[in-house]
Amino acid sequence: MANDPEEKQPSANLPPEPSAPKTPAAGGEPASKPAETPAAPAAAKPAAPPVPAAAKPAAPPRPPAPPAPPKEGPVALDNDLVKRYKEKFGSAILESWIDRKQTILVVARELLAEIALYSRDDEKFDWLSDLTAVDWPKREKRFDIVLLMYSFEKNERLRLKVHASAEERVPSVQGIWSTANWMEREAFDMFGVVFEGHPDLKRILLPDEWQGYPLRKDYDILTQDTAWIRENLGIESGQ
Amino acid sequence: MPDERIPFATHADHTVLGADEIVLNMGPQHPSTHGVLRVKLRLDGEKVIGSECVIGYLHRGVEKIAEHRTYTQFAPYVDRMDYVAAVSNGLGYCEAVEKLLGAEAPPRARVIRTILTELQRIASHLFWLGTHALDIGALTPLFYCLREREEILKIFEKFCGARLTTHAFRIGGLQYEAYDELESDVERFCKPFDKRVDEYESLLTENRIWVGRTKGIGILTAKEAIDYGASGPVLRASGVKWDIRKAMPYAAYDQYQFDIPVGKNGDTYDRYIVRMEEMRQSRLICLQAIENIPTGPIMGKVGKVLKPPPGEVYHAIEAPKGELGYYIVSDGTTQPYRIKIRPPSFINLEAFDKMIRGHLVADVVAIIGTLDIVLGEVDR
Numbered sequence: 001m002a003n004d005p006e007e008k009q010p011s012a013n014l015p016p017e018p019s020a021p022k023t024p025a026a027g028g029e030p031a032s033k034p035a036e037t038p039a040a041p042a043a044a045k046p047a048a049p050p051v052p053a054a055a056k057p058a059a060p061p062r063p064p065a066p067p068a069p070p071k072e073g074p075v076a077l078d079n080d081l082v083k084r085y086k087e088k089f090g091s092a093i094l095e096s097w098i099d100r101k102q103t104i105l106v107v108a109r110e111l112l113a114e115i116a117l118y119s120r121d122d123e124k125f126d127w128l129s130d131l132t133a134v135d136w137p138k139r140e141k142r143f144d145i146v147l148l149m150y151s152f153e154k155n156e157r158l159r160l161k162v163h164a165s166a167e168e169r170v171p172s173v174q175g176i177w178s179t180a181n182w183m184e185r186e187a188f189d190m191f192g193v194v195f196e197g198h199p200d201l202k203r204i205l206l207p208d209e210w211q212g213y214p215l216r217k218d219y220d221i222l223t224q225d226t227a228w229i230r231e232n233l234g235i236e237s238g239q
Numbered sequence: 240m241p242d243e244r245i246p247f248a249t250h251a252d253h254t255v256l257g258a259d260e261i262v263l264n265m266g267p268q269h270p271s272t273h274g275v276l277r278v279k280l281r282l283d284g285e286k287v288i289g290s291e292c293v294i295g296y297l298h299r300g301v302e303k304i305a306e307h308r309t310y311t312q313f314a315p316y317v318d319r320m321d322y323v324a325a326v327s328n329g330l331g332y333c334e335a336v337e338k339l340l341g342a343e344a345p346p347r348a349r350v351i352r353t354i355l356t357e358l359q360r361i362a363s364h365l366f367w368l369g370t371h372a373l374d375i376g377a378l379t380p381l382f383y384c385l386r387e388r389e390e391i392l393k394i395f396e397k398f399c400g401a402r403l404t405t406h407a408f409r410i411g412g413l414q415y416e417a418y419d420e421l422e423s424d425v426e427r428f429c430k431p432f433d434k435r436v437d438e439y440e441s442l443l444t445e446n447r448i449w450v451g452r453t454k455g456i457g458i459l460t461a462k463e464a465i466d467y468g469a470s471g472p473v474l475r476a477s478g479v480k481w482d483i484r485k486a487m488p489y490a491a492y493d494q495y496q497f498d499i500p501v502g503k504n505g506d507t508y509d510r511y512i513v514r515m516e517e518m519r520q521s522r523l524i525c526l527q528a529i530e531n532i533p534t535g536p537i538m539g540k541v542g543k544v545l546k547p548p549p550g551e552v553y554h555a556i557e558a559p560k561g562e563l564g565y566y567i568v569s570d571g572t573t574q575p576y577r578i579k580i581r582p583p584s585f586i587n588l589e590a591f592d593k594m595i596r597g598h599l600v601a602d603v604v605a606i607i608g609t610l611d612i613v614l615g616e617v618d619r
Contacts, residue, residue, distance in 0.1 A: 073549060073550045099551055100339065100341075100550065100552045102553060104551075127465055127468065129468065129555065129562060130553075130566060132566060132579040134577045146579075148553055148566065148581075152479070152481055155486050159553065177466060177468065178466045178468075178589075178593075179466065179469075179589055182585065182586070182589045190302075203295075204294065204295065205294065205618060205619075214300060215302060215577075221304070
């Protein structure tokens with residue numbers, strides 16, 4: 001396992017390129033289906049937002065990894081918790097990481113609801129503190145859906161992640177935690193992620209008729225739904 | 240002639256109009272919604288049988304802005320979320336980025352941060368108490384609460400020059416050394432403050448109107464509170480003894496003795512009692528902290544340009560309103576790839592519908608008040 005943070009950005013994977021090194025990013029997981037693991041380690045700089053603008057000072061080419069041992073960064077994890085999950089769900093547990101002392105499990109999208117239910121009832125991660133999405137537009141499955149859970153009994157946090165493309169539906173966990181209702185609505189509002197089985201999936205922060213999903217990386221920071229603004233505010237631009 | 244007497248009103252048709260249910264719109268411009276919250280209420284007579292919160296009027300896209308600022312540049316923005324507890328927001332953000340960097344603030348900075356954050360908790364609770372009591376019809380506490388809050392804001396002003404959106408901390412520690420009289424100012428405020436809390440309590444705790452308006456209103460059981468993701472005083476009033484300051488200590492909280500007040504019934508009255516007791520506990524933390532502020536540097540080792548290694552972190556603190564969490568994804572550049580803020584107000588507000596059902600229209604303002612929401616944080 002290379003321990004170089006530069007080399008290991010599980011979430012920041014570029015789509016596998018022929019030249020990309022083929023070492024599996026997560027070493028300790030024989031069970032993972034290779035096809036499901038979008039795991040070409042991002043050797044290059046991870047998907048920079050294709051957004052503009054004045055903001056990003058063109059980062060100079062990163063110097064070759066400094067000799068100092070990496071302080072932080074995701075490292076593959078294989079502890080008792082992961083073993084229990086793998087025993088129960090087998091190949092549906094695609095990757096497991098520890099990053100800044102926090103555990104991350106990447107799981108199969110289809111089984112998200114089952115795994116969440118198991119986490120709540122058997123592993124006692126009974127409190128969903130947040131649910132959100134992250135957009136990696138260059139990846140084949142562009143969205144990470146992230147569930148942040150907490151266990152009162154163990155005083156631990158656990159993060160579940162699934163990958164989904166823009167067309168794929170993610171199982172809703174609203175039936176498992178009522179609080180997921182608004183969180184999923186927000187993820188839908190901001191990213192256009194559709195949650196299968198959500199009772200009332202509609203926008204929550206933006207107006208219902210708004211076009212576009214603002215937190216996607218291809219949505220520019222100055223973009224707005226001009227038609228909506230003209231019609232509802234009676235002005236040409238909200239800027 | 241057939242008997243055309245109008246029958247006595249039955250439960251089903253008690254109005255001549257046959258309007259069994261009406262939908263009432265409350266807000267967004269309503270003094271008791273604490274900002275621009277709009278609530279659609281479905282009413283049967285005066286009883287609320289359903290509700291829907293419409294939010295987003297203050298949506299500024301803070302998370303999108305974050306992706307276009309450096310880590311340092313984004314820090315002032317978080318103050319504008321929960322603008323009555325800006326110091327807490329700043330603490331959460333700075334600590335989250337420090338965790339992402341693998342850096343740590345030095346002991347002196349951590350203690351000063353703790354003092355200011357606890358003062359902010361008192362200020363936030365005071366503001367809550369004043370406005371909540373005002374909503375329910377007790378005008379007097381507001382004046383006393385704002386009088387004490389003013390003292391705290393003066394301390395903030397002396398410390399960093401700002402009263403509300405303070406931007407008091409920097410990533411890695413503090414920008415400025417604390418001013419000389421910080422300890423004596425905090426002491427002067429804290430010493431008599433427990434008497435002041437007693438005074439507020441003498442106005443409300445056994446006041447028949449207050450008890451009548453809050454006891455048994457908006458009950459949330461422990462199981463429901465966990466299901467709805469409630470945190471902070473809302474969760475603790477339901478009997479769950481959980482406080483991040485104890486469970487996962489940050490700043491300098493592991494050095495101080497304090498209790499976590501919990502309620503039993505999870506109603507509006509218990510949430511009031513819990514917050515009152517929290518103010519007393521915060522006072523104790525401040526008094527312990529000023530006893531011994533370590534000397535030494537106030538900035539930890541962080542570079543001028545912050546470039547966290549790729550990866551992600553979730554860091555949560557116990558803000559006055561509940562768990563305030565920052566989930567930050569770094570791609571190794573100077574700008575965050577994604578920041579998700581877990582606002583306690585947003586998630587506590589979600590339980591509103593559960594709490595209001597079966598109560599009267601007049602209880603709507605009591606329940607909005609008891610949730611202690613700030614719309615700047617709900618909408619971000």
